Amino acid sequence: LPVMEENMRYVEGLINNQVAEGVSAARLYTKFSEAEPQKVIQLLKGTGLDNKVALVQALLEMKKTTAAHWITIYKSDKSLVFKKLALQGLGSAKQNASSNKFIGAILAKDNTLEKVFAVSSLVKNGETSKFFIPMSKESHASLRQAAAIGMGEVINSEFENILIKLSRDNDPEVRKQAINSLSGYPSDNAVKCLIQSFEDKELLN
Numbered sequence: 001l002p003v004m005e006e007n008m009r010y011v012e013g014l015i016n017n018q019v020a021e022g023v024s025a026a027r028l029y030t031k032f033s034e035a036e037p038q039k040v041i042q043l044l045k046g047t048g049l050d051n052k053v054a055l056v057q058a059l060l061e062m063k064k065t066t067a068a069h070w071i072t073i074y075k076s077d078k079s080l081v082f083k084k085l086a087l088q089g090l091g092s093a094k095q096n097a098s099s100n101k102f103i104g105a106i107l108a109k110d111n112t113l114e115k116v117f118a119v120s121s122l123v124k125n126g127e128t129s130k131f132f133i134p135m136s137k138e139s140h141a142s143l144r145q146a147a148a149i150g151m152g153e154v155i156n157s158e159f160e161n162i163l164i165k166l167s168r169d170n171d172p173e174v175r176k177q178a179i180n181s182l183s184g185y186p187s188d189n190a191v192k193c194l195i196q197s198f199e200d201k202e203l204l205n
Helices: 002-017 022-029 037-044 049-059 067-075 080-092 097-107 112-121 126-135 141-153 157-166 172-182 188-199
Strands: none
Touching: 022 037, 022 049, 037 049, 037 067, 049 067, 049 080, 067 080, 067 097, 080 097, 080 112, 097 112, 097 126, 112 126, 112 141, 126 141, 126 157, 141 157, 141 172, 157 172, 157 188, 172 188
16 A cells, blocks of 8 residues: 555656656556546646547546536537547536536537537436437437437337337438337337338338
8 A cells, every 4th residue: 555655646746747757647647546537637738639638538437537527628628539538428427417507508509510429428328318309309310310329228218209200210320220229118119110110221221
């Protein structure tokens, strides 16, 4: 334990001084159970995108990184690749009223890519599945498809009729995903819809 504490202090010193080894040290630092995400987040300021991505990937492995941390991270850079990683982290974190409000604000934007990233990051999070319903009504097919994926990951009887409707969508990729997701719903209506899908030639390609 004393050796671990000594190593922690050394790594924290590199991080605090933001020396050239700071990013590598930060990645090592995240392996310690005593590590605090905020110390790594501080390194995001004034560093290049490659370093930021490396730091965020390290933060993704830290269970201590909260929804509030991820919102701070999301706001620290405008790059879409960076935002995608931040939303991935946010989607895996325990949600609260503030994070739900933040996600809702992203989904209300006009930026389709950000919306897709947001919905895709939430597909396995039952706490945020309420966002799948409005996304299933979006005009952009990729958003409806992402919503269909989520409705297959988080099984909810409320989603079944929506998936049946999406199985008749104009976009074949949306229909295909809706059918895949409906396989997790054992009702007679779902089974009937799955059988009817065999007549959809576009789904056979």
